[in-house]
Amino acid sequence: MSAKIETEFGRAIPPAPRHAITFHLPLWSNLLRFVARDQELLGQLKSVYPRMMMNKDVKNLAAAILKHMEAAENQILFIFASSSSAAECVEFAINPKRGENVVPPEEISIRVFDIHVRLHTVLFPAARYPTLNSFWQNAGTGISSRLAEECLDRINLLHQVIGDSTPPPKVEQSPAHGQIQERIAGLLERAPVGPSREAKVSPEDVYLFKTGMAAIYGLHRYLLKKQNGGSVLFGYAFHSTLHVFDDFGPNFRLFALGNEQLNELENYLTSEIEEGRKVQAIWTEFPANPLLVTPNLGRLRKLANKYGSLLIVDDTIGSFCNVDVLGVADVVITSLTKSFSGYADVMAASAVLNPSGSRYTELKSMYQEFYRNDLANPDAVALEHNSRDYLARSKILNSNTLRLVEYLQTKAADPTSTVSKVYYTTTSPSLPYYKERMRPATADFTPGYGCLFSFEFDTLDAMAAFYDNANVHFSPHLGAHWTLALSYVKGIYGQDLAAVKPYGLKETQMRIAPGLEDIELLIKDFEKGLVAADATRVKET
Template sequence: MAAPIQTEWFGPIPPAPRHSITFHMPLWSNILQFIEKDPEFFKQFKSMYPRIMPHKDVKELIAKLLATTKSEGQSCIPFSSPESATECVKFATSPARQENAVSPDQISIRIFDVPDVVRLYVVFLPAEKHKVAWPFWINAGVGVSSRLAEDCVKADGWKEVKVDEGVLEVVEVEAQSVLRGRIAGLIERAPVGPPRKAKVSPDDVYLFQTGMASIYSVHQYILSVYNAKSVLFGWAFHSTPHVLEDFGPGFKFLGNGTPEEIDELEEYLKEEAKEGRKIQALYLEFPSNPNLGTPDIGRIRKLADIHGFLLIIDDTIGSFCNVDVLGVADIVLTSLTKSFSGYADVMAASAVLNPSSTRYHELKGLFKKFYTNQFYNRDAEALEKNSRDYMARSVILNNNSLRLVEFLQGMAEDPNSSVAKVFYPTTLPSLPFYKERMRPATADFTPGYGCLFTVELETIEATVAFYDNLNLHKGPHLGAPLTLVIPFVKGIYGKELERLGKYGMNERQIRVAPGLEDIDVLIEEFGIAVKAADEVKKNTFVPLT
């Protein structure tokens, strides 16, 4: 049995460096407060996922910008590219914001050179309108990082400039090219399927500052040519549908990712073709988060070839080392923030173009035209160092996850247990589709099923008892050194639960991201939590009907 968790409530998860991206929220009652978005509650947080709420260094940068410009009654949002700032303004002033839209004369972009660091493009607007523009930061994910903000605050010699005052030169550090080479190597390691026409080179790997930045940016590039609807197939991280809805003509959502929904997709594509339309791209996660379903991407690839849409696959949950989706994808997106980084202290993502795709040259041209590297050098250095032991850590993450799933699945098969169901590639009907894309075992690595699963309890009372009695860290994120547990559905969709029922999600589900701890200790801790839930089940009075 592990010692009781000593981490400060609402503080960063150990080892708790300055740039931690997650936090500890230990009780179910905290989740209920989180859902209500009470500002007084959020004032208690010492750490937060920095794409949702600004990191303390970003807050300091914002404060410095407002003080430097003597902008009383104003707020501001800093970006490292003019395109991002411009899109933020468009978002805030869009008629889609309805009565909350910011008037164009209330919002502006000002430019600041921070010597040897960055050129900042800063959106200024009235403080009371900040909440209208902030969802752009949350969902597009293109805001400045905490390390970049830290360096800006420390720098001297700031200068406000005009748009046409030349270019601020910032040279890429070696870590950026090392990362591109490392990712290209991982993509091509132990490939699945027949030989490929061409191999991924480092020049086919593009780095972004967050996972959502990669999705948003790729979507924007494609929109610039086609401006057509997309499809989101299977459940996806909550910001993805916001991006597809807020930018462009919208999307069709097929949220279960089942073979039956591929049938529905096929009919939809035929109907669109009859009307002279086609979708520009289909996005999916492999597997999905948080219900771990795996779609039949081979069949979807055939539809992509027939109907001419791009197939864009996010392999974050499966992870480079375990699965190879390049054989069917035109673009592979990966949140490097998760298990690739592994230490919960840097945000990053990659987009990899498939050089064997028939659309490769078209995509290469789009990236050449639109891509600018906004991944900050110091973040690149942190990520390069973190990812050196990615494969070694993945062995443990895979094993710990599988062992815990087997332990809890055994309980789910016991009618007396409060455990109702376990969601993991190995427990779901979609397992064959996952196995089709598993990399073959090599002398140095045997692939697994990833470091995320969801456990469902029979009742909400049992769920609360399980969560409150689980002596592990409670917070968002996955792929960290320490196990992280969170009622993901309740916390993210707490006020939309009725809508989620048809997608197999409910408030009795707890998402688990096993870490690197001793597996016997983890199993013991989960056993204690299940016992507490079982006691609640045993003592709950159920009236006869």
């Protein structure tokens, strides 16, 4: 067995650098407090997932700006790198769709400041934080911790900008941006699936964003500005993705059961056309988080063609070293925060246009009109460095994940075990759809099935015992260097379990993102938790 984890509650997984994006949440009792959004517990976190809550550097920068402007003590500041993000934050808060949580326009304002960069800030009363934090979490466009650190180092230069006549400080883009774009373009064109494509992806087709949600939110907003049409999400996806479509734009429809609802989807697309509306885009994850169901992209492509919709595929879980969805997607969205980065210390994303797609010219023009590169230079530098060993790490992640899945499948087949089911690409009836887009093996890399799976216990007591005894870190995130476990459904939907139960999401499911550890030691780390889980059945009898 590997050494016992000594990471303290609320701290990031080792080596826990300044800009870590994880936090360790040991003990089932702490998870229950997290589900209840216990403010005392949340306040004890030394590290946070920056899109969930403001990182320490971002908080300190906000405090410095509030002090500079002599704001009242009950005021909070959100900081953005672009004027459009700040304006959209305000628009979100004052929209009557917020219902009883709507923020009166007179309570919220935008202030602009210069340091070595221009900062667009949104000022609002602390009592309105829950409403505004929904935008921070789901749009993912807030300032990064590395850029906040740079600003803090130059805080003596801080001054407010009044009016529109003062040009912003000039910031030269880091060479790392171009290096990342070239790397991604090369990865998307290595070992392609299917017939030769008419055009190859160029670095100019790769658009970088500060978070995965920012890439999704950004494209969705661009489409709304051009078409203001409805959207379809096919398959139950990552929770923030649903919020983006639900909170922004008209006529959002979720087909949570995915492939089981293909005929329903076609009927819906037909009815929208008959009503004089068009679905602007069909979005899907390949495969879906957290139950690893793979959508039938071939059928979705045909429906998109027939009804004039874009097909947008999030390949984060499959990862573009393993799968090639560019042959069917109009746009490929990838959270680079995950396995592409791999070290849990930087956030970023890409949106890649398919240059062979029939809508390429239209999409290219749209990005040229609306896109702004808000990925800060220090984040790009960190991401470029981290992603140099992407293929080597992905080989280990694929292998470790498959071995753990096979190990847990033997438990699920054992009637004496409290493990009842394993959810992975290889265990799903949708596996053939994954294999259709799986890249062929090459001399340097053999594709696999990704670095995320879930498994289910037959009782909540068993899962709680596993949580308290398994020798792994418990934290949101995937694709990191250390294995991360998360009671995803309980932790994310713990206050609304009935709403997601029809979609196969159960509070007894544990989501696992294996890391780079020695697999034999990792299995033993899991075994300790499973022994404790099985002991709960003995107590019951």
